Amino acid sequence: MPFIETADSTSLFVTDWGSGPPVVFTHAWGLRSDQWTYQIPALAEAGLRCVLYDRRGHGRSDRPATGYDIDTLADDLAAVINHFDLHEATLIAHSLGSKEAIRYLTRHGDARIARLVLIGSPTPLLRRTADNPDGLDPALIDANYAAVAANVPKWCADFEAAGPYFGTSSGSSQGLIDWTIRMIVDTPLHVLLETIKVSSDVDMRAELQKIQVPALIIHGDLDASAPIELTGRKTAELIGGASLTVYPGAGHGLYASDHDTLNADLLAFINGHRP
16 A cells, blocks of 8 residues: 555555565655665665655645644654554654654654664754854845745755755766756645754754664765754764764765665664674
């Protein structure tokens, strides 16, 4: 069955590939589960069961007017995990999906999760506040929000020009850039605006310190969407025992541009080794 239903009767499009120990993927802001297309063949061939879903409002899932707060998004992830009755799962999250994963663990517990991978995570907090002085200037975040609201295709082009999504990775291509932009443009504007606020403003500093499962943080050192000094390094410091792996030259979209390296690191971590 390609759809499951959440507590508020929202239908989520799900994909279930392979068999074996489960791996659950949650995707980036503005994208859909197709972003993981370069991971699924390698992981399924390695004997893993890959479970993916389109976040509410994205891709082939329902587009309700509400439910884009972090608690509901985490509850949707729980609905997927519970529907398939998954245990000892590896939770792999990218970008906004990382906040869903963290809130899932602190809201629903880790009884079903064996390990966690955060890729290009915007945690702990992007916005500068009085007690987060290293964060991004609120005026910059608000201007970014206004630019998305005004013209999504133009925002995509301008953002790519300012800080390439795939960094300087040799695996980047115009085709990958166009594919990414299509997914963002196809997402309803209301959904983009509601979820971009979650990405920039939900503070997870306290929650990260509560994570008990083994965690691997993977980040590109040219990530313009989630600058590593504000996000990846701090996240690795806050999660006890977490490992940080940095990809030189990689941007936010390393799941595609650096997929061979990423897949090898994921398999090593799932098999009990730290990259």
